Amino acid sequence: MGWSVSVPGIEVSVAAQPERTVVHVAGRLDEDAVVALRQQLADHHRCLVLDFSRVSFVGMAGVALVEAVAEQVRAAGGELEVWGVDDPRLRQMHESGRLRALCRHAGRGAETTAPAESRNRLVMREALAAALRVTGAPMGNAQLLDSASQSLRITTQRGFHQPFLDFFRRVETRAHGSTCGTAAAQRSAVYVEDVRESDLFVGTPAAEVLEDAGVRAVASLPVMTAAGDLAGMLSTHFARPTVWTPEVRRELAYVAEAAGRLIR
Template sequence: MAWSVSVPGIEVSVAAQPERTIVHVAGRLDQDAVVALRQQLSDHDRCLVLDFSKVSFVGFAGVALVEAVAEQVRAAGGELEVWGVDDPWLRHLHDSGRLRALCRSAGSGVETTDPAQSRNRLVMREALAAALRVTGAPMGNAQLLDSASRSLRITTQRGFHQPFLDFFRRVETTAHGSACGAAAERRDAVYVEDVRVCELFVGTPAAEVLEEAGVRAVASLPVLSAAGDLAGMFSTHFARPTVWTPEVRRELAYVAEAAGRLIR
């Protein structure tokens, strides 16, 4: 038996078979679509297949959906399969045993296992990309914690030139005079609406570097591992004073939480 369900932003059809239920999804699995789809999947506690062969974008929200559904189905004694997608985070779920099967796109040529450091770099790169989409910010960077020096090191960035990158190449986790250093020390997000009048920057060398880089507002969010340890940081920057609204803060917090679940 097959039927369709109404989910804003995506197309969903369901085929119920005696031994399993197949959910065919087409479109972009952004956060709004995921919330709606999650409601439709809440009653499925048997063997379930998610067919993502026509999904054009997965993202953090889509990965979180798969993880939650996998937990739900497994708790009921069922199994979850994901079809037709080649996503590194879904591969990680499969490799860790949380998905029974993951069928990747043909000809991907991608190994099923990656070194932890490479995976973490990719996590932070995707986290930064998501944060920039959420905020619309033109500049940003992501950092990983170097366990040997206990400092944050930039692994990916957008919109900055060498003087900024040289100055913030390594930031101590107890450093003052930077939003990312303060966020690392507090293990909490730091939002600066105007760098020029924020006491965190006034009179510091960082203030001059930010001025030269054209930065007037910054948001830095720590990424914490499942154990609660600092693993990385992503920051978004605006060239004008900016009010970080509650909606944007919630979205950025979601990105940080999702990245923390994936990072090792």
């Protein structure tokens, strides 16, 4: 059976058998690869197998794709199996009954499910990486909600030094003077095109911190669970005034929504 290259870094081959269809995948299952793989899966609804034994990386977009395909196959009365990958987020899907079968790498079947917090940190780290890619922003951070204190805590970041991280380490979900606190309170995205001219920041301690960090524009998007609860926040920052195009806003919204589907 020959492998056909669909996009750089991934190879896909479909084997249609009488009792099932097996989709063999090799390479990195990142955002670009998911677009190509989604096309291969469009016409397969029953008794589908995803063979990931030659997949070297399963990104957030890849897990979101498996989740969507599982729902599609189940709605059609079929079954979905995933072969050859051991990922805590896919294990959670299997244990919750959303994924019929998960065949893992040899010798790793005895592992227990990763704690929810570790899994959520992984989701947010990949979500931040995706948000920075779609915006081209040099700086950003991801936060998870601490339900006990109702505050957002930074779990991963890119491009910031300690004064910024210390100031925004914990942000109340109704705090004034931050896009993340405002976005959390409103449960909607907040875009600030120029920090120096924004009523949200003018005259607040946060304005000085952002100035010192070289931040002139920021966008914060709440990450909501499937049940509609706030789980965390994604923020991207620019060193110059910035206008986010509708296309970029849609891409950011997709990243936040995908992260919310994976948060547990």
